[in-house]
Amino acid sequence: MTEISFTPLSDTTIDGVLDAVAFTADGLVPAIAQQHDSGEILMMAWMNRDSIRETLRSGRACYWSRSRQAFWRKGDTSGQVQNLVEFRIDCDGDTILLRVDQLGVACHTGRRSCFYRxxxxxxxQVTDPVLMSPDALYGGDKGPGF
Amino acid sequence: MTEISFTPLSDTTIDGVLDAVAFTADGLVPAIAQQHDSGEILMMAWMNRDSIRETLRSGRACYWSRSRQAFWRKGDTSGQVQNLVEFRIDCDGDTILLRVDQLGVACHTGRRSCFYRxxxxxxxQVTDPVLMSPDALYGGDKGPGF
Incomplete structure (x- = not known):
């Protein structure tokens, strides 16, 4: 059976992870969200130090919304939560991979994945169906960070 | 049987794809490379207009190396070619997903994937073994773009 729960990390351990991240000049790092069991790539978004810390503390994927310039806990508005399964970092530390369990849909268009074309x-070509109405998700088009 | 060949696109079609890409101010867009059959995420790199055009023309993944500030056809130095299977774009056009068939290893450390931690x-924790010697791959440490 695949383990789908993430054990929150201590602040000291999180500090060590953050030391390995190569942030941009804006203090951000791109993060790929992948469904842990199917391998489907759900979305790509950006994280800052605070969103990495909160993700590793809480076990829920948190990002930095560049459009809203705000901390963004995935699912707080839409209900489409990403529970963290595994947090990975690449060889040069400038990209994060979040293996998650996505509830519902990842994309603000109501599709499972943002990569539907x-x-x-x-x-x-659009290959993926709309599974949930964007209006039902968050009452209006707020763009990809939701 | 999974289709693993990519039919090169015409220049007119490629122009249409490029119109849908939201490039950064530097003219770049992040691209995730995923092994098409296993779902494994191999690496994340950057593309510009020329590398997208050449990827869609040739069926081989091409990038823009930010460290070298140069066009980079994956595998030309190392032999570790990525043959394109599918080219996807996300909802807001600011991330590319390349589903590829990776020959050998994707990472300059000699590991299959760059996300080995x-x-x-x-x-x-390092989870993935070194499958090929970096020296054998390209005769020295040239960093993640190889």
Whole structure:
């Protein structure tokens, strides 16, 4: 059975993780969210120090919304929570991989994944269905951070 | 059987894809490379217009190396080629997903994936073995773009 619970880390351990992250000049790092069991890539968003700390403390994926310039705990508005399964970092520390258990849908369009368009000979094809109404999710189009 | 060949796109179609990409002020967009069949996330790198065009024309993943400030056809130095299977774009056009068939290893450390470290209670754990010697790959440490 796949382990789907994340044991929150201590502040000291989190400090060590943060030391390994190569943040941009704006203090951000891109984070890929992947469904832990299917391997599906759900979305890409940005984290800052606070959102990494809170993610590793709470076991829920938190980001930094560049459009709103605000801390963003995924699912607080929409209910579409990402429970953390595993937190990974790449070789040069400038990208995070969050293996998560996504409740419902990741995308603000109501699709499971944000990557619902593929390049084909007749242009960009939409391959994934809308599973939830964006209006039902958060009462209006607030963009990809929701 | 999974289709693992990519049919190169016409320049007109590629123009349409490029119109849908939201590049940074530097003319770049982050691209996630995922092994098409296992779902494993191999690496994250950056593309510019030229590297997207060449990727969609040639069916081989090409990037822009920020460290070298140069066009980079993955595998030209190391032999560790990524053959494109599918090119996807996210909802707001600011991230690319390349589903590829990775020959050998993706990481300059000689590991299959760049995301070989996970956060755990005792700090960052290395989970993946070195499969190829970095020296054998490209004769020296040239960093993550190789």
């Amino acid at each position: 593929r390049a084909a000979n007749d242009g960009l | 996970r956060a755990a209670n005792d700090g960052l």
